[in-house]
Amino acid sequence: MQTDSSFTFVLFGGTGDLSMRKILPALFEAHRAGGMLADSGKIVAVARHVADRADYLEWVNEHVKPHVSKNGVDETAWASFLDRIEFVKIDLGNPEDFALLRDAVSDMPGIRVFYLATGPSLFVPICRALASVGLNENSRIVLEKPLGYDLKSSNAINDAVGEIFAEEQIYRIDHYLGKEPVQNLLALRFGNVLFEPLWRREWVESIQITIAEELGVEARGDFYDNTGALRDMVQNHLLQLLSIVAMEPPHSMDSDSVRDEKLRVLRALKPIDPRDISKIAVRGQYHAGVIRGNAVPAYATEPGVKPDSTTETFVAVKVEIENWRWAGVPFFLRTGKRLADRVAEIVVNFRAVPHSALGASALRGGANRLVIRLQPNETIRLYCLAKQPGEGMNLASVHLDLAFDRFFREGQMEAYQRLLLDVINGRLALFVRRDEQEAAWRWVEPILDEWAASHKPPKPYAAGTWGPAAASAMLAQHDTCWLEEEN
Missing domain, CATH: 3.40.50.720 (NAD(P)-binding Rossmann-like Domain)
Structure with missing residues (x-):
């Protein structure tokens, strides 16, 4: 470049x-x-x-x-x-x-x-x-980020900045959009005929998007206690990743063509009925626990955090997209602090074959899946079934692996490096447009409002685990589970 x-x-x-x-x-x-x-x-x-x-x-x-x-x-x-x-x-x-x-x-x-x-x-x-x-x-x-605390405050900032700078001068940064596997997701979908026919409700059973952290709030207790995981991660990073996964093929890769398609996804998100929030959203807060052999404190005892805080450090939410490509396919978004591992990944679970002469394992949903790992190691892995060596027709899960650090000899570019070069060179495609941001805030606000009004505390989970059991129960209702639970 x-x-x-x-x-x-x-x-x-x-x-x-x-x-x-x-x-x-x-x-x-x-x-x-x-x-x-x-x-x-x-x-x-x-x-x-x-x-x-x-x-x-x-x-x-x-x-x-x-x-x-x-x-x-x-x-x-x-x-x-x-x-x-x-x-x-x-x-x-x-x-x-x-x-x-x-x-x-x-x-x-x-x-x-x-x-x-x-x-x-x-x-x-x-x-x-x-x-x-x-x-x-x-x-x-x-x-x-964060650009505001809610839709109203976000609009106030955007209105004031928009009086001084034109929209094409404003670069709202989301560093996850600069990660190499996210770029390769676009390449896989729109550069290969192999995936596009499968990238739809007829062949996809469910999709999971996870951003998990082992770290707690560190020195950001004051900030985080007034923000929480829904504002800090779901409204921006996770919904941006969802829009990349679910978008239609853009006319070209210019900035507005890409962002127009992302916006269509965000506007097609099924509106949230406040009466259903307890069924489609789980919030949690970590208590004391052990991570990699080290004892870690509860969130409420972290510096800068109120002892009686009800701020969530974990969110899992089910999202539906009301359009012809994705109607009926659940998207499960999850993020949290003090979880069992540091990982960010997108899991596309394909449907099982309609009939199998090879045994029950071929009829299991998720036997075919695509796992796009964003961190810590950036890989794309396609899982399928193959015959195990030996007597009988016994199937086992195998995978095709694109590990960027092994396949490409040239060093990868870090997300911030790519995005800063895009700013200097005037490329807007990987930055969030104002109408995208508004659509994301508009979708999460009913959850924010309901949680604020209910006064119910977040569900507790021990540091070093994968969050509250209710997050697993939510997926079990759809006869599926989080990837690490299956493994």
Whole structure:
């Protein structure tokens, strides 16, 4: 991916955790690869916790280096990367300080990218301050999630930002859309005749999408306790993955063609009747437990969390899509913290053969399935039945395996690296459009409202397990189970 696009990349929240762990490491990898970033491109960090550029570079050396280049840091590349970085000390609460930023970037080349790695409460003040000094022209703005607390607050932010930046200037980032297997899902579906005839209700029994974490809330207790898993993961990551899985073939891979098809899926989600929420949605909260031999505390005792908190750390929900392709096929979405393993995957369970002369195993649903693993190891695995060697016609499950790190000799691109390059080069297809975001909020709001009104506590589950038993019971009603339960 070669580029001659000059750019000035302005990073708000330049000393924050996201900048240290993801954004600057991704920019370094693009720089180290050569040719991905224009030589003239500059990175301008904005923060108030360090004094000057020298202090900031010292901060970067300490906090970014541990997150780059798994096989060691190329010191020559690292030194030349640091040469790209400038620093402006700004108090984001003081709009007059933005004149300092304007003066710093006025002679820098190319498109300006403003990355808001800050809390959402700062999005609108930053955008207004940028406009006050004329920095909203010839620019792009990147907004991290969460964008609002509900549909109303999300619309308020989008309305305010939309008064300053045109929609084509706004990049709402969801890093799961930048992961290699998600891109390969599009390639598998729309580049091969093999899967498209099967990708419909006649041949698909159910679909599971899981994002599971072993970690708890870490140092984010204050934030998480006011957010919860439904807002933090379902409204954005999981519904975006669902829309990619279920979308119709786009006219082309340009940004609006792809996003138009995703929007059609989100608008076709079966509306939620509040009376049915207890049947189609499970929320849980982790209690003390053991993960990989280490004792971990209950959520309610984590720093920043209220002792009587009813915030959910686990959600499982059944989704239906009311269109001709997917009518009657249940989609099961699941996410949680302090679960038994760190995994993100999409499981497409195909229907059993209608009649088998080979025994009952061929009539079992899910004998044929496609498993797209997003993390920790990125693979695509197609399961089918084959005869076991030896006497008799005994069937066993086997799989065809596409492990990207073994098949492709060139290194894979991390999600943030791909998405940051897309911002610099003006590619919007992997970013969330406003109407997509509104449709997702509109669908989850009845669940949020019902949980808030019911005052019922989340179902408890021990850390190190796969969540409340009710999540398994929900799938059992459809004569299926979560993938790890079958194995």
